[in-house]
């Protein structure tokens with residue numbers, strides 16, 4: 001069984017800027033991977049390469065065994081929720097989801113999933129109103145429904161709970177746990193660390209385009225040097241602190 005996501009020395013440069021530098025990942029199917037990193041670390045760049053939206057400058061990547069250069073094969077496996085929800089103001093939520101089902105040729109089973117998804121996200125009452133009248137959270141829920149509509153094998157989610165109230169955020173976390181239990185793989189990029197602590201089987205921390213730590217949340221919380229424990233937030237701050245800044249955590253030990 002191939003890994004859900006495999007990368008080897010994946011690199012991306014934009015002119016003089018190295019956004020990603022030699023990323024190696026191997027993420028098994030049916031797991032939730034928390035992808036952490038400060039602003040500008042290269043998380044979006046990684047997800048755009050893995051969903052075929054941009055080409056790497058070097059290295060290789062495979063989704064469920066298919067190389068990312070084989071766009072047609074890879075897009076069949078993946079669903080991507082970018083940071084800005086890709087919804088059309090002039091459509092209703094129901095129309096947006098039907099449009100996606102047609103565009104991606106998802107077939108009758110996806111069409112049958114539209115109403116249950118709208119219901120699950122508590123959007124049924126507004127499903128025939130134009131998206132331009134929706135709140136930020138409603139737009140986010142519509143976009144997320146679109147991402148899971150085709151039941152993709154591998155989900156790439158950028159801040160999926162952004163703008164959601166606690167109840168909607170709980171619905172999303174439950175859905176992600178359910179999908180992973182069914183064998184789907186969830187690649188979750190978020191700054192909301194409790195979500196990662198709750199859901200992630202393993203975590204990778206990216207800093208300035210490099211993977212600086214990887215392990216289970218518990219492993220990252222265990223400070224090998226001192227044998228003490230720290231929260232995931234402290235682990236994140238330690239691992240992404242810039243060297244040369246007096247007082248930063250990396251220099252403390």
Ligand SMILES: Nc1ncnc2c1ncn2[C@@H]1O[C@H](COP(=O)(O)OP(=O)(O)OP(=O)(O)O)[C@@H](O)[C@H]1O
Nearest residue numbers: 014017018019037038039040041042043044045046
């Ligand atoms: N199209 C682009 N052209 C030039 N530079 C880019 C482009 N896209 C990203 N970058 C640069 O690549 C680096 C990584 O950006 P990226 O958006 O992948 O970070 P990120 O980890 O997703 O950040 P955030 O948490 O703020 O969303 C940054 O220095 C960014 O300025």
